Amino acid sequence: MQKRQAFDIALRQLQLKLLEMGERVQQAVRGAMDALKTLDPVKGQRVVDGDQDINLQENEIVDLCVRLIATQQPVAGDLRKIVAGMRIAGDLERMGDLAVDVAKTAVRLQGQPLIKPLIDIPRMAELCDQMVSDALHAYVQGNVALARKLAEQDDEIDHIYRKVVEDLFALSADEPDAVSQAMSLAFVGRYLERIGDHATNIGESVIYIVSGERSDLN
């Protein structure tokens, strides 16, 4: 016999809201990277302005979770879904903030020629995009194997990040005028690396939902 239909519908609603928020964050990361590649302040500003919507989505998810805790007294797997849902919303919100940081860099650098063609940073952004997709798929499917795979992707991002920083340092040594932009781009690398970390946090939340076990994917 099917019981707690209203509660189950609310849990599906929570899942849907998290997916919508994740999609919105992916758009923000893509938009920020697009703005950076072309140093387009308009595109950059669009990402900055859009962050309010992401913050709103987080608030709605937290409100829904708090309401479910207060009214449904969830336990066991249901409780883990709700607690992890709030954490996932927090991680997505932070990713949105980091996309804003990237977009603000694009706005700040407007009018300057790029000191080097951007190759590794867009590659990092692609990997971040893939990680967010995989994290969300792992969440929807309760797929622990996919969640654990995020650790490998995160290692790859970390590896590229170290290379980005080394390249930019080397460039700054040769061209002192490039130091300021090199630092900004190194920070962009750092923002993307942090997005990867938040994606692994989502993977950890997925493992917690499915098994109740704590894990460290980062």
Add this chain to the structure above:
Amino acid sequence: MSQSISVENLRAWYGDHLTLKGITMELEANRATAIIGPSGCGKSTFIRCLNRLHETIPHGRVSGSIKLGDEDLYRMDPVDVRRVVGMVFQKANPFPTMSIFENVALGLRIGGVRSKAEIIERVEKSLRMAALWDEVKDRLREPATALSGGQQQRLCIARALAIEPEVLLMDEPTSALDPGSTLRVEELVQALKSSYTIVIVTHNMQQAARVADKTAFFLNGELIEYADTAIIFTKPSDKRTEDYVTGRFG
């Protein structure tokens, strides 16, 4: 000093119907253990075996062993068993024609306590332990039925405590009480477990989560899972426990 209860391969029948199908578990001393499960799972039968009430039912039959410490309860006189294993029922059942005082004193008199001073002292002590003394100390001679439902249930707890049992069994003790009285009884369980082995049957999952140190989930006369309460309500091992505590069946 309370003692633990060791239950081994406990089976109970109503006529030909096997209600408990071989329960083995250790109920720890100075702990509250909750028994949860859907109606008809055998949880009330289980605690009624612990004070030998089940065998008083026509065609009620029990096999297996239940030990309190080293003492086999089924080798003792049932009256003695009920002296060390007290019970509180779902519906408060004070003796309606007796005063508040007499309700608590009766068990002592039956148990052979003759000293008036000792009876007065133990009645007060029991009412204090049941967190009822302050509410009734000036009306001890009034009939017990003059008390509210929650007070009557605490009076029954005081009555059970007066004979100084080691174990306190509670069969859905708050199901007929309002939320305020329910919380008072739950606080009482928290306070009493330092001195008693408490076993509480409850349909209220949140109550089990609030008051019990360990929780046992029964289904169709079997013990499905028995673990720390925090485990049962956060990550139970058995899918049937998960389905029950999350309200998916039962």
